[in-house]
Structure formats: C-alpha cells, structure tokens
Amino acid sequence: MAARGSVSLAVFLLLGPAAGVWCFPSLREPGCGYKSCPATKPSMLNVHLVPHTHDDVGWLKTVDQYYYGGRNDIQHAGVQYILDSVVSELQKDPARRFIYVETAFFYRWWKNQEQETRNIVTQLVEQGRLEFVNGGWCMSDEASTHYSAVIDQMTLGLRFLNETFGDCARPRVAWHIDPFGHAREHASMFAQMGYDGFFFGRLDYQDKAHRMQMKEMEMVWRASESLEAPTADLFTGILPNGYNPPAGFCWDQSCSDTPVQDDPDLEDYNVDQIVDTFIRISYTQAEIYKTNHIIMTMGSDFQYENAVPWYKNMDKLIRYVNAKQAGGSKVHVLYSTPSCYLQELNLANISWPLKTDDFFPYADNAHNFWTGYFTSRPALKRYERLCNSFLQTCNQLEVLGGPKSTHGPFGQGDSDTLKRAMAVAQHHDAVSGTEKQHVADDYAKRLAIGSAHCQVLVSNSLALLSGSNVPRVFCENLNISVCPLTEGSKQFLLNVYNPLARPVRWSVHLPVNGTVYNVTDSDDTPVDNQVIPVSKATQDLRRDRGSAQFELVFQVQAPPMGFNTYTITLVHNSPAPAPPKPGAPPSIQNKYLKVTFDTLTGLLSGLTNLETQQTIKLTQNFYWYNASVGNLESSQTSGAYIFRPNSSTPITINTKPEVTTLQNSVVQEVRQQFSPWVSQVVRLYAESKHLDLEWTVGPIPVRDGFGKEVITRLDSSIKTEGYFYTDSNGREILQRRKDYRPTWDLNQTEPVAGNYYPINSRSFMKDEQNQLTVVTDRSQGISSISNGSLEIMVHRRLLRDDYRGVGEPLSEPGDYYDGLSVRGRLLLALTPPSTAADTHRPLGQEMVFQPTLSFQQGAIHSTTPQFSGLTSALPPAVHVLTLSQWDQDSVLLRLEHQYERSESHAHSQPVTVSLQKMFSTLEVVGVSEMSLGANQWKEDMKRMKWKLNKSEPVTPLREREGDPVPWEITLNPMEIRTFLLRVRYK
Incomplete structure (x- = not known):
C-alpha cells in the first residue's frame, strides 16, 4: 500500500467517544497529480496529446470476452493485452503518458501480475505517467442509472485504486466520453466526489454547432439548484472529436491511416505533409476554444492492444512538429493527460460561461435521437433496480448482523459479488x-449469481437477529404469482425487511391454493387479508412456472431498517373466492382517493x-408507434439506441378493453384486457394514498413487418402549457x-422522439391547483406531446438495427422464444403542487428501496420476530443511502437529505441527527x-476555483457552520454526507 493508502484504521488516532473524531495526517503527493504535469509554452498553442483507450465493460462481447480477447469473430478486442502493451511502452520514454478509466478491467489485470510488474506500474502511477481518470468500476450510463447505484460503483472503483496505489491514483477528472447524453445529477455527484473537471464526447449536434460558434465548448456546470454554489459546480469540457483522434492521425493496428514515414531516402517520405496537416488541424480546433491549450484524444475503442505503432508515431509527430518552432512555428505538442490540460485551463484565469440544465436528449443528426435506450430492455432495467434494492438490504444486514453474517448457519455468503x-x-x-442479446443475458446472470451470494448472507444475518435457523426461501417471481413454498404450505412465515430509515406499509400478493387464511403479525395481532383468483393475464404470463389458483393479499408493516414476521395459516381449501364481475364500476374509492371509470x-x-377535494379528468390507454425503417427524409431506423417512429400519431391498441372488477376490504381491482398481449390491473388498496397501475405488455407482435414502441398515455384536465417535469437519476427535478x-x-425535426427524456423514479405535470405525479419501478422514457398529457414508453421490440454498432435488432426472445413479455407498475398521486414533494419523494424511495421478503416453513420459531436496526425512525427528510461494512471494525455511512430547497414547507429545512444514538446493535466510537466517493477525507478535499462570465450570477460559498458537536450531524437540502x-457491537 502506498503512503496515502486507503482509509486504514491502523493509522487513525482514536480520540474516544467524547471527541468522536479520528485524526488522519494529510500526506503530500510525491510528485504525482498536478505536480507531475509536463511544462508548456505560454507564448504558443499547446496541443495536449492524450493517449487513451475506451474499453466497454461489455457491449458486443461479455466482460470476460473483452478482457481475455475471446470471440474476436464479433469484435477484435482484448483488454489484458492493452494493459500489457501500454505498460511496456511507457517504460521506454519518461515523456510518454497514458490514461486508464475502467477499474473493473484494471482490477482483473492487476490480480494476475507478478510483483515486478506491480512495482513498475506503481512507479508509473507515482510519476503521473499512468493516470487513472474517472476511476469508477465502469463508465456509467447517465440516463438509465439511479444515483445510489452510481455512487456505489464509483466507490467500488475508487476504493480499489486508493488501497492499491494511494493518493497518486486518485482521479482528478471525470471522463464520460461515450454515454449518450449527460445528466445534471452526474455532474453534481462528481463535484461532491472531489473532481476538478468533467470531460465528455457526445452532445446534441445542434448544441455543439452553437457552442462551437460561441466558443462555449468549455463551461462551468452548476449541477444543483439546492446545494450552495460552488459545491456542485463542475468545470465541464466537450472534446472536439468525440473521443477519437483527428482525421488522419489514428495509428492503432486497427486503423488504416498513414504512419509518419521519416526516412528521406525512401520514396514515401511524408513528414512535411504530416506536420503541415497537423498544424492546420490544431489551429482550426483552437478557433473554437478559449485558451492557447487544446486537447486531442489519441485513441478509441479497445485501442493500444499493440501500443508500439501509436507511441512510435506520436513520438515522431511531437519531435517534428516541435522542430518547426525553430523556424517560427507557434505550435507546441506534448504528451499530456486530461488533468494536466485542466490545470492549464485553470491557470489561464479567465471567465467561463455557466450551464444549469442538462444534456438530454442527444441527437447526432436531424432524425437520429438517442432516446429509445431510455426504455430498451425493460426487463433488465427492472432486474437491475431490484438487485440494487436487495444489495442495500444485504449491505445493511451484513453490518447489523455482525461478522457471523458472512459465515453463518446457512453457509458462506458475501456482498462483494x-x-x-x-x-x-x-x-x-x-x-x-x-x-x-448474449451480453444482456450475461449481465443478468451476474446479477443472479450476486443475489444468490447475498441471499446466504441475508439468511445468516436474519437468523442471528431473529434467533431462528429455519431455512429461508426467497421467491423472485412473486410478480407472476410463483412461489412453491407458499403455494403448497399449510403454514408458513413471511419475514419483511425494510431498508428505509422510516417505517413502511407494503401490500403483498402471495400465490396460494387455499381459500381462507389467518394472518398474524409478530405481536400475534390478526391482519385483514383476502384471497382473490389469479388473473388470466398472470396465468398466461407464468405459463408452466407455477400452479397457484389464488393470491393472498394483505398489507405488511416493517420498522425502520428492520424486519417484521407474519404467520400465515391455512384455514380452508374451499369454497373458491368469487370470480371478478364483468364490467367496470362507476368508481372505486377508499378514504383517500376516488377513481372513476367510463362504464361504456x-x-x-x-x-x-x-382529503383535499381535488378532482381532475384523467384517461389512460395503451398505444404503439410503428418503428421507422427509414424514409425519404432519412434512412435512419429505430433501434436499441435510436427512437424514430414513422408517424407522430400513435396507434390505439383498444378503445374498449375487456374489463372485470374485484372488490373487497383489502384491495379493489379493475382488470383490463386490451389485447392478447396488453393487459392492466388498476388497483386501489384500502390504506393507500396513490393509485397502482400494474401493466403487462408482450410478446409484442411483429408479423406485420413493423417493430413497435409501446406507450401508455395519461391525458388529464391539468393545464400544463407545454411543461412537464422529470427527475435526474432519481434526485433533483428538472423542468421540461x-x-x-x-x-x-x-430546430425540431422529430416531434415525438425529440421530446423524450429519461426518468429514473418519477415525473409529474402540474398547474396552479393540481399536480399528478407518476412514480415508476424502473428507468423509462417519457414525454408530454400534448398539453395535460404524459406518455411513458414501457416496452419496445424492433426488427432493424439502428447502425450505432450493436449490429442486431432489439427483439428480445423471452423465456419461450416468442418475444419478451414485461410486467411493471406505475403509481399515480394527485396532490396540490405545494405539498406534492411530501408524497412523491417518499413514494419514489419506497419503489427504489423495496422491502425484502423471505419465507420459512412452519410456525414462528424466532425469539425476536420484530427488529429495528435503528433506535428510532429518522426524520422524514433523512435517508440512509449507504450502510455497508468497510473493514472489520468500521462501516461506511451515507446520510442524505432527500428534499430540494423550497420544494417542501415541512421538510426543506436543515435536519440534525445523532450518529452516536442512531443504531440499536452498534456503538459508534x-x-x-x-468525500462522496469515500476516497478522501472531507477536510482534505480541495477543488479548483473557476471564474464565471460577468453576466452570470456568482454566489460565493459561505463557510459551512460546523456541526454542534462531532456526533450531531446537520444535513441541508439535497446534501449527502x-x-x-x-x-463496536453492543
């Protein structure tokens, strides 16, 4: 471990509970970081060559195939050879540099190296010649990712770099050269992680043209309206060539550009031509940037597998271009890195424009909007979200259950997988x-394996905390009424673990074959429950995977960061519950909501x-857009990336679905069958303040020769005047x-696709009186094409590739190879705009961080059937974003204020909580x-300061008032600490 190392407890000075603080010495960098940057020439145009490779962590090949170089019939790429070759070439000349991004690959490579190679690499890192940028496990997507999962993956990568190389490996720059549009929340997170700058390659072609004309290719991005500037301000630069080299200057073995041929005795001598062309390109590029420094990305996808031609030709280019200075040339070329380039921009001490919105949607031409991927592979998007929730449960129970959670009565489990x-x-x-498709399958397989490891850990922890060693079962197909244990048992236990820091109520549907059950909670209190028939849509969807005739429906409660245990006992097997009645009722209602239907x-x-006596007109239906196969305007087709309908008017699936109704004391259901492949259940639970829409779509028919983009649309009487609102990675809200x-x-050229935006958790439309909020269970694409309307794309199946590299149409086969069927949920809440956040913030968190259900055979065996990991619920504004084991004696805790400034009269205020009194099983000593990335002490986090244009508002950052005492932590709106x-365990 290098001098800075990880946050190692061995070097902490523990001052004791009274002080509650660790002192950690600030250690100086040994010449790495900004101190290692090469000299530049102030009177010249400095061209920073940045040798790099872009290594997708899965795309056309799986992660393993990319690392090892397998399946080169698909794409020639082998990451292990890239790192081998680059390390070898860097040793040949101390001027050479290289940047690397994807820690997932570097971690694999590092594990396989001999100590001699590790010593060489460590020296290269300490000299600043091998620089890590970004530093996360991967380069994350910015549209379909939830902020909690992004922070987790960044922490994983940054921790490995920190523990392996120390502070010299800490990335100073965020590097998102390939994501297809850029989210404001990502910039905010990077700023809070301590990055000084952010560079990316893709932005809308019209935006880029405007910025080139205005010389605004570099700016300060103010990425939060709640955090006090410059906390979430981040210098942001747009790279001139995406992430490729200038035309004619690619010298990878995969390229066909002419090398530098510098032997004057040979016929193809071309130094003068190469040098003149490069100087001309450099001056042309400099015309759209503001300083005498420009950056050139010398690399691309999976390049440098053989680094020799790259470095040999760049060496010559640098030598011959710089030799021209003797004759008066003002161009100076050097090996550099993004952080060294950024330092020069900072030293220029000039003013920069301010950016406050985001970079969605992204189009690379008039009819090429990259908005389809907001919804592509909706089943994978949902599975990823479920696994994220389960990972938080796994992390928490590893901490709350203690060391025996990983090696307990059910075997060896772990959270790392x-x-x-x-x-x-x-x-x-x-x-x-x-x-x-085979890569998507591999991602899902990895998540399944990781979940299995966590199931063992969770089982061990729950056994320790509850006192019951009876084996636990996790039923992962409850959404299609499949769970063998509940289907065949006369008595079983349901354990509900809630990962949120406040109590939750949650409605469950358990597949059963009995008709009358007794349900009691951990206090032996009876719970109202009902048995209802499994719908035909569910039977069709699950096929032969389950045989339950009925669903047992009741509501559960669980304490904050804790569990409750329910006993379910069969009373009767007959008679069968009454089937749903034909037709829709005029209305269904509980004490909070009334939902009306057109009975025709x-x-x-x-x-x-x-409660508020608000009423809106609201209709909802399903439609599809036929996917474009190209037309006279453009040959662009709809595909995995691109959404391009062949008409702005969607096709209605059915204006009069088959409808049945079921009503009882627990739930009211209106079951709608729109077609053989589209159905929905409109649900209103007895104690719910929101309406639940469970949609089922697929297999999408394509025998007519058209791919289809399926949407559900909500048309209301709300007067939106063309505005609607979306979240950014599940956090702050943006107006659209x-x-x-x-x-x-x-210049709008695609009236539908050009108005689509990503949502990760929620969206809403509002006027002065009413706000209708939609909470989703996964990331999706959304738009408002007409006033008072929201349309959400729920599924897509396409017959053409969109020519963005994936090389196959997005036509997922499904389990039975007749097309993928997908089931999901939308939650609707109607509130006054002034109090809407008090509803949609917690509702969104409940959908993201869902309770974990586990089952045990038989009667209650535990000594502790109810448990909370907290001494009391945290205030409504406070969310425990992270609680995970760091090492044997320490845990990582992130506390988040989940409200924006001014969005809630009740909760948009600073909140103070006590760390010392927080946990029931832990004593914090x-x-x-x-920092947010957990790779720096907060007190050591110093970021570059930037001037803004005089016309831009400047808000100097006030000194933060210290916490009242070290244990009492104050959170301001949207702050994560x-x-x-x-x-110590109590």
Whole structure:
C-alpha cells in the first residue's frame, strides 16, 4: 500500500467517544497529480496529446470476452493485452503518458501480475505517467442509472485504486466520453466526489454547432439548484472529436491511416505533409476554444492492444512538429493527460460561461435521437433496480448482523459479488439496454449469481437477529404469482425487511391454493387479508412456472431498517373466492382517493383526492408507434439506441378493453384486457394514498413487418402549457418544455422522439391547483406531446438495427422464444403542487428501496420476530443511502437529505441527527467525514476555483457552520454526507 493508502484504521488516532473524531495526517503527493504535469509554452498553442483507450465493460462481447480477447469473430478486442502493451511502452520514454478509466478491467489485470510488474506500474502511477481518470468500476450510463447505484460503483472503483496505489491514483477528472447524453445529477455527484473537471464526447449536434460558434465548448456546470454554489459546480469540457483522434492521425493496428514515414531516402517520405496537416488541424480546433491549450484524444475503442505503432508515431509527430518552432512555428505538442490540460485551463484565469440544465436528449443528426435506450430492455432495467434494492438490504444486514453474517448457519455468503455485478450493470451499454442479446443475458446472470451470494448472507444475518435457523426461501417471481413454498404450505412465515430509515406499509400478493387464511403479525395481532383468483393475464404470463389458483393479499408493516414476521395459516381449501364481475364500476374509492371509470369503455375517467377535494379528468390507454425503417427524409431506423417512429400519431391498441372488477376490504381491482398481449390491473388498496397501475405488455407482435414502441398515455384536465417535469437519476427535478432547449434554439425535426427524456423514479405535470405525479419501478422514457398529457414508453421490440454498432435488432426472445413479455407498475398521486414533494419523494424511495421478503416453513420459531436496526425512525427528510461494512471494525455511512430547497414547507429545512444514538446493535466510537466517493477525507478535499462570465450570477460559498458537536450531524437540502464510523457491537 502506498503512503496515502486507503482509509486504514491502523493509522487513525482514536480520540474516544467524547471527541468522536479520528485524526488522519494529510500526506503530500510525491510528485504525482498536478505536480507531475509536463511544462508548456505560454507564448504558443499547446496541443495536449492524450493517449487513451475506451474499453466497454461489455457491449458486443461479455466482460470476460473483452478482457481475455475471446470471440474476436464479433469484435477484435482484448483488454489484458492493452494493459500489457501500454505498460511496456511507457517504460521506454519518461515523456510518454497514458490514461486508464475502467477499474473493473484494471482490477482483473492487476490480480494476475507478478510483483515486478506491480512495482513498475506503481512507479508509473507515482510519476503521473499512468493516470487513472474517472476511476469508477465502469463508465456509467447517465440516463438509465439511479444515483445510489452510481455512487456505489464509483466507490467500488475508487476504493480499489486508493488501497492499491494511494493518493497518486486518485482521479482528478471525470471522463464520460461515450454515454449518450449527460445528466445534471452526474455532474453534481462528481463535484461532491472531489473532481476538478468533467470531460465528455457526445452532445446534441445542434448544441455543439452553437457552442462551437460561441466558443462555449468549455463551461462551468452548476449541477444543483439546492446545494450552495460552488459545491456542485463542475468545470465541464466537450472534446472536439468525440473521443477519437483527428482525421488522419489514428495509428492503432486497427486503423488504416498513414504512419509518419521519416526516412528521406525512401520514396514515401511524408513528414512535411504530416506536420503541415497537423498544424492546420490544431489551429482550426483552437478557433473554437478559449485558451492557447487544446486537447486531442489519441485513441478509441479497445485501442493500444499493440501500443508500439501509436507511441512510435506520436513520438515522431511531437519531435517534428516541435522542430518547426525553430523556424517560427507557434505550435507546441506534448504528451499530456486530461488533468494536466485542466490545470492549464485553470491557470489561464479567465471567465467561463455557466450551464444549469442538462444534456438530454442527444441527437447526432436531424432524425437520429438517442432516446429509445431510455426504455430498451425493460426487463433488465427492472432486474437491475431490484438487485440494487436487495444489495442495500444485504449491505445493511451484513453490518447489523455482525461478522457471523458472512459465515453463518446457512453457509458462506458475501456482498462483494453482487456489488461487482451491480457495478458492471451501471455501464453505458448495460442497464442502458444497448448491448447484444448474449451480453444482456450475461449481465443478468451476474446479477443472479450476486443475489444468490447475498441471499446466504441475508439468511445468516436474519437468523442471528431473529434467533431462528429455519431455512429461508426467497421467491423472485412473486410478480407472476410463483412461489412453491407458499403455494403448497399449510403454514408458513413471511419475514419483511425494510431498508428505509422510516417505517413502511407494503401490500403483498402471495400465490396460494387455499381459500381462507389467518394472518398474524409478530405481536400475534390478526391482519385483514383476502384471497382473490389469479388473473388470466398472470396465468398466461407464468405459463408452466407455477400452479397457484389464488393470491393472498394483505398489507405488511416493517420498522425502520428492520424486519417484521407474519404467520400465515391455512384455514380452508374451499369454497373458491368469487370470480371478478364483468364490467367496470362507476368508481372505486377508499378514504383517500376516488377513481372513476367510463362504464361504456372500461377506461379511467377521473381521479379525486378526497382529503383535499381535488378532482381532475384523467384517461389512460395503451398505444404503439410503428418503428421507422427509414424514409425519404432519412434512412435512419429505430433501434436499441435510436427512437424514430414513422408517424407522430400513435396507434390505439383498444378503445374498449375487456374489463372485470374485484372488490373487497383489502384491495379493489379493475382488470383490463386490451389485447392478447396488453393487459392492466388498476388497483386501489384500502390504506393507500396513490393509485397502482400494474401493466403487462408482450410478446409484442411483429408479423406485420413493423417493430413497435409501446406507450401508455395519461391525458388529464391539468393545464400544463407545454411543461412537464422529470427527475435526474432519481434526485433533483428538472423542468421540461416541448420543442425547447434552455440554452440554444432548437430546430425540431422529430416531434415525438425529440421530446423524450429519461426518468429514473418519477415525473409529474402540474398547474396552479393540481399536480399528478407518476412514480415508476424502473428507468423509462417519457414525454408530454400534448398539453395535460404524459406518455411513458414501457416496452419496445424492433426488427432493424439502428447502425450505432450493436449490429442486431432489439427483439428480445423471452423465456419461450416468442418475444419478451414485461410486467411493471406505475403509481399515480394527485396532490396540490405545494405539498406534492411530501408524497412523491417518499413514494419514489419506497419503489427504489423495496422491502425484502423471505419465507420459512412452519410456525414462528424466532425469539425476536420484530427488529429495528435503528433506535428510532429518522426524520422524514433523512435517508440512509449507504450502510455497508468497510473493514472489520468500521462501516461506511451515507446520510442524505432527500428534499430540494423550497420544494417542501415541512421538510426543506436543515435536519440534525445523532450518529452516536442512531443504531440499536452498534456503538459508534469514532467518526470521520469523507468525500462522496469515500476516497478522501472531507477536510482534505480541495477543488479548483473557476471564474464565471460577468453576466452570470456568482454566489460565493459561505463557510459551512460546523456541526454542534462531532456526533450531531446537520444535513441541508439535497446534501449527502459520507462518514467512516468506528463501531463496536453492543
């Protein structure tokens, strides 16, 4: 381990519970980082050559295939050889540099190296010649990722670099050269992780043209409206050539550009031509940037497998271009890195424009909007979200259960396998849905293996905390009424673990074959329950995977970060419950909501909040857009990345679905069958303040020769005037407006696809009186094409590739190879705009961080059937974002204020909590605050300062008031604070 090392408890000075702080000495860098940057020439145009490779953590090949170089019939790429070759070539000349990004690959390579190679690499890192940028496990997608999973994968990568090389490996720059549009929340997270700058390659072609004209290719991105500037301000640069070299200057073995031929005795001598062309390109590029420094990315996808031609030709280019200075040339070329380039921009001490919105949607031409991937592979998107929730449960129970959680009565379990699988899944060709089918299958397999490891850990921890060693079963197909244990048992236990820091109520549907059951909670209190028939849509969807005739429906409660145990006992096997009645009722309601239906069509017609006496007209239906196969305007087709409908008017699937109704004391269901491949259940639970829409779509028929993009659309009486609102990676809200971009004049060429945006958790539309919020169970694409309307793309099946590299149509086979069927949920809440956040914030968190259900055969055996890991619920504004084991005696804790500034009268205020009194099983004996990425002490985090244009508002950062005492932690709106806690078990 290098001098800075990881946050090692061996070097902490523990001052004791009274002080509650660890002192950690600030150690100086040994010449790495900005101190290692090469000299530049102030009077010249400095051209920073950045040798790099872009290594997708799965795309056309699986992660393993890319690392080893397998399946080169698909794509020639072998990451292990890239690192071998680069390390060898860097040793030949101290001027040479290289940057590396994907820690998932570097981690594999490092494990396989002999000590001699490790020593060489460590020296290269300490000299700043091998520089890690970004540093996460992968380069994450920015549209389809939830902030919690992004922070986790960044922490995983940054921790490995820190523990392996120390502070010299700490990335100073975020590097997202390939994601297809850029989220404001990502910039905010990078700023809070301590990065000084952010560089990317892709932005809308119209935006880029405008920025080139205005010389605004580099800016300061103010990425939060709640965090006080410059906490979430991040210098952001747009690379000139995406992430490729200038035309004619690619010298990888995969390229066909002419090498530098510098032997004057040979016929093909071309030095003068190469030098003149390069100087001309450099001056042309400099015209659209503001300083006498420009950056050139010298590399591309999986390049440098043989680094010799790259470095040999760049050596010559540098030598011959710089030799021209003797004759008066003002161009100076040097090996550099993004951080060294960034330092020069900072030293220029000039003013920069300010950016406050985001970079969605992204189009690379007039009819090529990359908005389809917001929804592509919806089943994988849902599985990733479920695994994220389960990982948080796994992490928490590893801490709360103590060391025996990993080696307990049910064997050896771990959280690391799922952490790595989830980290890989955040890649911009993973959860995005833009990979080949066999790669998508591999991502899902990795998540399944990781979940199995966590199931063992969770079982061990729950056994320790509850006192019951009866084996536990996790039923992962409850959404299609499949669980062998509940289907065949006369008595069983349900354990509900809640990962949130406040109590939750959750409605469960358990597949059963009996007709009457007794349900009691951990206090032996009876719980109202009902048995209802399994719907035909569910039977068709599950096929032969289950045989339950009925579903047992009841509501469970679980304490904060804890569990509750329910006993379910069969009373009767007959008679069967009454089947649903034909037709839709005029209305269904509970004490909070009233939902009305058009009894002629069976469709929704209105929604009323009975507490506030708000009523809106509301209709909902399903439609599809036929996918374009190209036309006279453009040959662009719809595919995994691109959404391009062949008409702006979607096709209605059915205006009068078959409808049946079921009503009892627990739930009211209106079951709608729109077609053999589209159905929905409109559910209203007895104690719910929201309406639940469970949709089922697929297999999408394509025998008519058209791929289809399926949407559900909500049409309301709300007067939106063209505005609607989406979340950014599940956190802050952004205002959207049809056919409009805040910072440049849009020429709209695709009236539907050009108005689609990503949502990760929620979206809403509002006027002065009403706000209708939609909470989703996965990342999806959304738009508002008409006033008062929201349309959400739920599924897509396409017959053409969109020519963005994946090389196959997005036509998922499904389990039975007749097309993929997908089931999901939307939650609707109607509230006044002034109090809407008090509903949609917690509702969104409940959908993301769902309770974990596990089952045991027989009667209650535990000594502790109910448990909370907290001494009391945290305030409504506070979310425990992370609680995970760091090492033997310490845990990582992230506390988040989940409200924006001014969005809630009740909760948009600073909140103070006590760390010392927080946990029921842990005694906190030391605490130290870290950066968001957990690879720096907060007190050591110093970032570059940037000037803004005079026309831009400048808000100097006030000195943060210290916490009242070390244990009492204050959170401001949208703030995430990260702590390393030294703990003892009580």
